[in-house]
Amino acid sequence: MQSVAVVGGGVIGLSIALAASDAGWRVRVVDAGVADRASHVAGGMLGSLGEGIPGEETLLAMSVESVRRWPALIDRLGDPNVVTATDSLFVAGTAADLHRLDHLARFVWSKQTDARTVLTSITGRDIRALETALSTRLVGGYRAEGEWALDNRRLLTALRDTARASGVVFDDTRIGSRDALDDDQVVLAAGLGTNALWPQAQLQAAKGEVLRLRRTRSSVPPPRHVIRAAVGGRNVYLVPRADGIVVGATQYEAPVDAGDILPEAGGVLDLLADATEVMPGLRTYELVEAGAGLRPCTADGLPIIRRLDERTVVATGHGRNGIVLAPLTADEVVGLLGDPRRAPTPAAMTSGGER
Template structure:
């Protein structure tokens, strides 16, 4: 177990409620800062990150009207190399760059609007996000359709293997002296700890009042390569196909295809929708025809915890409880930034400086 410095002023026993990517990343940061940590994990079916592609795209998440989210994304992407080094498993990284492509001129205009938004707010983006034509698209990814109109190459916009990430976070926590227990917490008063971090996604609503969270349902497909298949792409491929968005994210044995999003919807209806799966497969195969020879091994649906303004909720509730939830589609992307904010709220002097972290820096 890591040892605390003598100047660490915070209590040393921390309970983290939630075993998803946010809870585990916060728990690892606390263990490394010298806390005695126990994670209460309600199980795989409660983790939005289990049904995810793991994209780390600050530029790719630059949508008009989401200026604050873009700022947070850029801050978090900057922290990801440090987290990956800490985890010590190079196979967590699934890709290092993203290729944005458009099927038709209207789709190209949509991508151009997103690029203009990012360029206007991130000066460095002119170097990291550049236009590419059909011939360069084919040179970068020969398996993509020859009928694509145009696109952009986003250097440094990578992805991680979400499930390998979750496994490695758990291992890193326990190897460093933390505990992870299978336990669904229903009452915070039953937890014996100096501080509690509630990172239970949508389940946080039952533990902390007035969060204002709602669920967004998302579907993701996992395709496995066969011996007759073309290789998976080496880039994250984010496409606009006749007005719909689809992405392909490489894995060592195939491709993750995503993603749909439904809101509002019946939260008890968590199975994948036939229509959503059909659209994803249709667009994916048009984008990369060789996927026809892959095997469909999983059609998964997950519930993403969303806040009304699209920004994560990260704040102190009382003298013992910090709540961290509401990351929507960006839980994996924002995990290291969120962990820094949480450590600041817990009073750890050694947490990396975060702009307005505990006050008005885009989290609440």
């Protein structure tokens, strides 16, 4: 049995480790110490439409293909409670916001809608019938039946536990070079930490802030849907959890070596203002966490999933789409491990093909 070292313990690395173990590899996860930051601070949304914007049609197509694979992975993990919602609402705060959603629905979403997803236009009255706690000021939007959300932290635990039960070994050793690993194959899935092991990755950091709010006895219940709102040209999402809501997310450039990743007051202020505009009852929730993480991004927005040499495969640069793209990435990497000459499939048109 051949061995593979997966460098990185975030959702991408863990998904690869589990898939490789299931394919018959002897696997160890070498956690570089930074890969789990983006996975730990995330909304956990699986909706491909929510990530579909003009100019990113390739990424949308990859997301659609990966979303198709998520039900099988949830079954493999054996914890259905990882799923926190199965439908999403895209809602608009103003007529201009609704116009933007209409444009996305007509020219982007309609081209890539997953067969599992049913997209329908809804009015402000429809929104309040579906989610009574949402603001009466919302003017309309779309319902996407089949756009899931996951509890990202429960997901990470389930991936670790399932991988460990399948024989994956976890090693918390920090490495400074690929040469320090004596495994037959090496997979670089360390997020921004990949830069240190393969400088040609040239990953850029995008900082994102996410809030976790907990329901109190006097609070209205969390929504049953994922709420993705456009409010005065800004985007905010509200994702249900068992005990409350996750609110996110900001995104702006940050130094790759930013050290301690702390949320900024302005980002937290904007998220709270927009979230309470969409769901006024959030004012009675408790703010239990304001978190920040660094997303590993490429120049063209596509992840890098390819073989570097006869011994090394890289899977990184997923940006804001790490959880969505995890099953597709894992399948692609296992294919590359099994056949060193294999090219990426059409479903994974990844970044850096000419590097």
